[in-house]
Amino acid sequence: MSQLYSQKIVGYVACCISALAVVTVSQMSKADAALMTFSATGTNAASGGTSATLAAKAVFDDSIAGKLTLTLTNTGPGASVPSDVLTGIFWDYGGSALTSLTLSSAKAPTVITNNKTTGSNIDLTKVGGTEVEWGFAKTTASSGLGGASGVLKPVTQHYGIGTAGFGISPGFGLSGGQQFNYGIITGYDSSNPAVNGGTFVKNSATFVFSGLPTGFDSTKIQNVRFQYGTSLDEPSTYYIAPPPPPKKVPEPTATVALGLFAVGVLRVAKKKPLVLA
Template sequence: MKKQIGSLGSILIGIAMATVGLTGQAQAISFTATNGTNLSASADFQLSGTTLTVVLTNTSAADVLVPADVLTAVFFSSNGTLTSGTAILTAGSAVVFDAAPVGGVVGGEWAYLSGLAGAPLGATQGIGSAGFALFDGATFPGADLDPPAAVNGMNYGILSAGDNLATGNAPVTGDNPFIKNSVTFTLNVDPNNVFSLSSINNVSFQYGTALDEPNIRSVPEPASMLLLGAGLAGIGIWRRKAAR
């Protein structure tokens, strides 16, 4: 009998550990997009407590030749209330055509805003380095690295992973500073308002400095959707067992 109880206990512990693992995995979701030729990008959202981390990456292997090839914003919608946290270079990324910022902080060149009207796909939130007549000014902590006051123009937009810095027109080969090729943002989640990763939708990636320039719509990566679904299933199993 003791052996049977011990075995049952091991099984229950295993189920509990699996459920914890699944719910932990459910705290991240990735969106990717491509125009099928020279533009591609990703946005990875990870929730930990009341901090939402967003890693925005220009994943294209193509050369950046004109300003319309520069990734300058990600737009999305979600539930809950979010506010600006931090903006720093993702590990392995760097500023080009300007001095390296202290601590990798580029917040003075980027903005987060909610309550948007007129954004692509009807998105209500966005993170951008260009104004688009949507962002009033930089909202992340950090110095204005390239006056005039941010956010304005394409400066500190994100170049592709495959960009050749020596090729392209003047605006993308030295006239403006850029980031190659990823920025990590944090947003603060109001604990008094419900926020869930599964509510994120209307995700799109904006290029250039105007909304009539390229914008590519994103979809969740299949793997992240499977993890999210598995995590929700794990929560359901745990709740049913707890109710018995």
């Protein structure tokens, strides 16, 4: 085998390796998009004005085929009044309507009453075996889920879960329990009797939805609203997307892959046709 032929083979191999590397990088980026995190902060005048911060986080995960997992966390200070309790979340989806989406499970790792643990791994869809404490709502109505007549801040989003009914039409499916019980708090902060006597999920709860369609794109989840208290006129906070970051230099893996590809192409391009004697 001549030296010229060997060099030509090396060029082709380099091209193949670099192309494979580019595909691998692309697949890694797509896998990272399966996890979407939304967070928001705000204030509650009823519990201290501008110094009382409300904070919450929602993580959507569609890494399991056909399922969407939502972990909802209260990240703010302890509750002092009922409107400090995180009782719901609403969102929109920028793709085709998720008409088959249903809530298949809702679990609370820890439940507390008056700052004492009173339960663990609680099924929030059947507390005590009968009562539904967190329900799921969805609609295709252009106006969204809405709310009670005359409410100042109706729900314009098309999907949501909550532990209170919020005056949303039963026809849309929301079937939360009574008042703010089983809402989410981090703890207690000089709380009033109503909060001290309530039963709450500590820190976070996890909800699993089934019926996710093929081609679902978690990056199209948008317009996320965190709701507190038992009325839509009580505090709510919205996720606001940060400004796009400045352009970054390509990752090392991508740079190496593109470099190999360029080298391989140049090697092949410079070779002359092989002539046999």
